[in-house]
Amino acid sequence: MDNIIEVSGITKRYGDFVAVDSLSFSIGKGEVFGLLGPNGAGKSTTILVLMGLTEPNSGKLSVCGIDPIRNPIQVKKKVGYLPEDVGFYEDYSGLENLVFTARLNGITKSDARIKALQLMDKVGLSEEKNKKVGKYSRGMRQRLGLADVLIKNPEVIILDEPTIGIDPSGVKEFLEQIVELSRKERITVLFSSHLLHQVQQVCDRVGIFVKGRLLAEGNIENLSKHLFSDRNCLIEGEIESISSESKVNNRTADDLQQELQRMEGVIKVTIKDSYFFIEAVTDITANVSRYIISLGFGLTYLKKKVFGLDEIYHRYFQDSAPV
Amino acid sequence: MKTGHLQLQTYFNLSRIKGFFKRDRRNSGYDSRPFLIMVQKEITDSVRSWRFIILLIIIFLTCLGSLYSSLSNFSEVIKNSTGENSFFFLKLFTHSDGTLPPFFVFVGFLGPLLGISLGFDAINSEQNRGTLSRLMAQPIPRDFVLNAKFVAGLILLAIMFFTLAFLIIGAGLIALGIPPTAEEFLRIVSFTVLSIVYVSFWLNLSIFFSVKFKQAATSALSGIAVWLFFTVFYPLLINIILKGLRPSQYALPRTVYIFEKLKFGLVQIIPNELFSEITSVLLMPNIRSLGPLTTGQVAGAIPGALPFGQSLLIVWPQLTGLIALTMLCFIFSYILFMRREIRSR
Structure with missing residues (x-):
């Protein structure tokens, strides 16, 4: 099994509105894939379908060889998902939040603590580990979100608009961290964004997503060759x-x-x-x-x-x- | 030799049973540990919150107040009582000197407030804080979230009500100097369990509203609206209807009986009414019936206290109704929550 995410012909409708229209794509292991599109293009819906959080009207998909429609819990064991504008329990410290997530993933209390401390260190929050999340800045929350996603040792991480609300230098740092992870630990990364420069910086491949359809996919070089071959x-x-x-x-x-x-x-x-x-x-x-x-x-x-x-x-x- | 064989067989049977459970667990894809962790977290959150502390103080003061009002002229009760079946301990819950209502009336009145305030922001606050979608991304079944909220509330209520009931019994021991009889104890425990069921109805109702409405304020208000409707407006409505239907003085006994039956039946969907009916029967063993009785039915009855089992039989329909209402609320919130698509904020 080469492709870790396989999607073919997914359609998701809300009433008359077609959010995702017969979408097909695949992502290989260890790849960094960017879903690029304007707001309301159906990126988040696609991600929800991949996580098994909503059912598509038609189509087939598999994530890590598992069908998320039938077996969402198995998928969630292997896939870390950072929702758009992630929230934490504000009156808990960052460390406590991480330990809670870890324990929901079946990690024992003592192991969870060790793992959480390691990850806090990795994302550069070891100084603030005992501070309540309510006092965290936006960038710190996002980094805590990354640690939260990584605590279950995922094979795939899915990030929905991960860079919204972080200052430019923070964005760069955050994205570099993701790419480093992907390279080092062969974690497949899928992230959605409407900011093209970020996508350009870090993604191996991008899919351009407009009005529920994948208009083109490939690496940026190929895309421009393909697109502008008719141009002078x-x-x-x-x-x-x-x-x-x-x-x-x-x-x-x-x-x-x-x-x-x-x-x-x-x-x-x-x-x-x-x-x-x-x-x-x-x-x-x-x-x-x-x-x-x-x-x-x-x-x-x-x-x-x-x-x-x-x-x-x-x-x-x-x-x-x-x- | 034979016993050894038997032991061996038992051993094999046991291991098979164990294996069966293990396999079952693996097949279902999840175990219950995360659930316990979630319940633990919910309880911790509640206990730490200001809201719960305030409620606890209110309930505790109520308990003290009603205890005081029942004990202040308890000598009257003792003087007036005759025979063996005087049930002093039950009087602690039902007697009052008139300055404050007795304990069971207080529970009927404050219970809804307690239930609503424990549950009104159960789901929507998670949604508004953005933690719900993060929770959904963890390998746990979706209903764990809802069930954990409910179970945590139930455990808290159980601890609270049992503590209060036992505190009152303790105070009674000191004040009266006699221990409660087994029947009194049973009646008090069943009253406590009933109070938990009653408050958990309001808890479930408010959890339902918290699934339904995005704003915590809206859901709290809806809960209070339902409470007000049932305590104020619904009885008023029934009065208006019944006024029009009241049979004349010279109507047949049969007509009067049907009218009384209707009057009794119409209030049976009010949770407060159900609760007060059940508690009064449980705590006052002299009550022999809830609905209207014909002269034929009463004929030959010997006045006196009923045994516990008989009292329970009288309120069985009411008890079933209250549990059914609770379940109904839970089922509605369950369906609503399971079918909902959860997006971030």
């Missing part, structure tokens, strides 16, 4: 600044523009001051640099425009926008 390549660069009259090897900047225009595959060239923008049918960045230098111009910078998640995101959300 955009190159931007800068040459050593020359005034409009002065010449380099008897060529003005205007001449350069014409020369570039003649290159194979080039559609359009614009020059503004010392900056130039080239639109080409294929990726000719290397050729452009060689050519400019051979003409004697000084090339100060050259960049091929890569389509990141931003573009992917916008493109999909535009496509899905109501017409």
